Amino acid sequence: MKTTLTVNDQSHEVEHDPRRTLLDTLRDDLGLPGTKKGCDHGQCGACTVLLNGERVNSCLCLTAMHDGDEITTIEGIGTPERLSALQKAFVEMDGYQCGYCTPGQIMSATAMLREVADGAPSYVSDDLGTPDLSDPEMAERMSGNLCRCSAYPLIREAIAMAAKADT
Incomplete structure (x- = not known):
C-alpha cells in the first residue's frame, strides 16, 4: 500500500505493509533514527513525534492511517548547528x-x-x-x-x- 506523509516539511510517498507502524516507517524507510524504539507498546514515550502538531507515540500509529498528515520528528526540530x-x-x-x-x-x-x-x-x-x-x-x-x-x-x-x- 502507498501512503503520502509530510515529514519535517518534506513529502514522502511510502510503499508499506498496512500493518507497519509509523515508528518503523520513520526509522527504517525514511532513515530518521532520532525517533527511538523503546517499549514498542506506547508506555515509554521514546518514540514521541508530532502528528499534525499533537504529540503521539509513533509505535502505536499505523502508517496507513496517516495519509496526508504532517509529522515532525526530532530531526525537524533543530540541527547540531542550529539547536532549538x-x-x-x-x-x-x-x-x-x-x-x-x-x-x-x-x-x-x-x-x-x-x-x-x-x-x-x-x-x-x-x-x-x-x-x-x-x-x-x-x-x-x-x-x-x-x-x-x-x-x-x-x-x-x-x-x-x-x-x-x-x-
Missing part, C-alpha cells in the same frame, strides 16, 4: 544521561509548551486559566515519557529554562 531552544536547554542543563529518551522528551516538551501556551489544563492545573508551569505541572504533563536514568529533575529544569527563553 529546548535542545539548547537540555544540553546546558544536562537534561539527559544516556540520551536514549532525550528525543522523545524534547518532542513531548515541545508539544507540552504549546499546550500550556494555549491554556490547556492538566490533571494538576489549579484552574482552567493559563496554567502555571510549576514543577508538579511539568511532571504531570511529561508523565508519558520515561527516563530509565531518572534525569527527571534536570529534564524539568531544561523545560523551564526553554519556556523562559520563549517568553
Whole structure:
C-alpha cells in the first residue's frame, strides 16, 4: 500500500505493509533514527513525534492511517548547528544521561509548551486559566515519557529554562 506523509516539511510517498507502524516507517524507510524504539507498546514515550502538531507515540500509529498528515520528528526540530531552544536547554542543563529518551522528551516538551501556551489544563492545573508551569505541572504533563536514568529533575529544569527563553 502507498501512503503520502509530510515529514519535517518534506513529502514522502511510502510503499508499506498496512500493518507497519509509523515508528518503523520513520526509522527504517525514511532513515530518521532520532525517533527511538523503546517499549514498542506506547508506555515509554521514546518514540514521541508530532502528528499534525499533537504529540503521539509513533509505535502505536499505523502508517496507513496517516495519509496526508504532517509529522515532525526530532530531526525537524533543530540541527547540531542550529539547536532549538529546548535542545539548547537540555544540553546546558544536562537534561539527559544516556540520551536514549532525550528525543522523545524534547518532542513531548515541545508539544507540552504549546499546550500550556494555549491554556490547556492538566490533571494538576489549579484552574482552567493559563496554567502555571510549576514543577508538579511539568511532571504531570511529561508523565508519558520515561527516563530509565531518572534525569527527571534536570529534564524539568531544561523545560523551564526553554519556556523562559520563549517568553
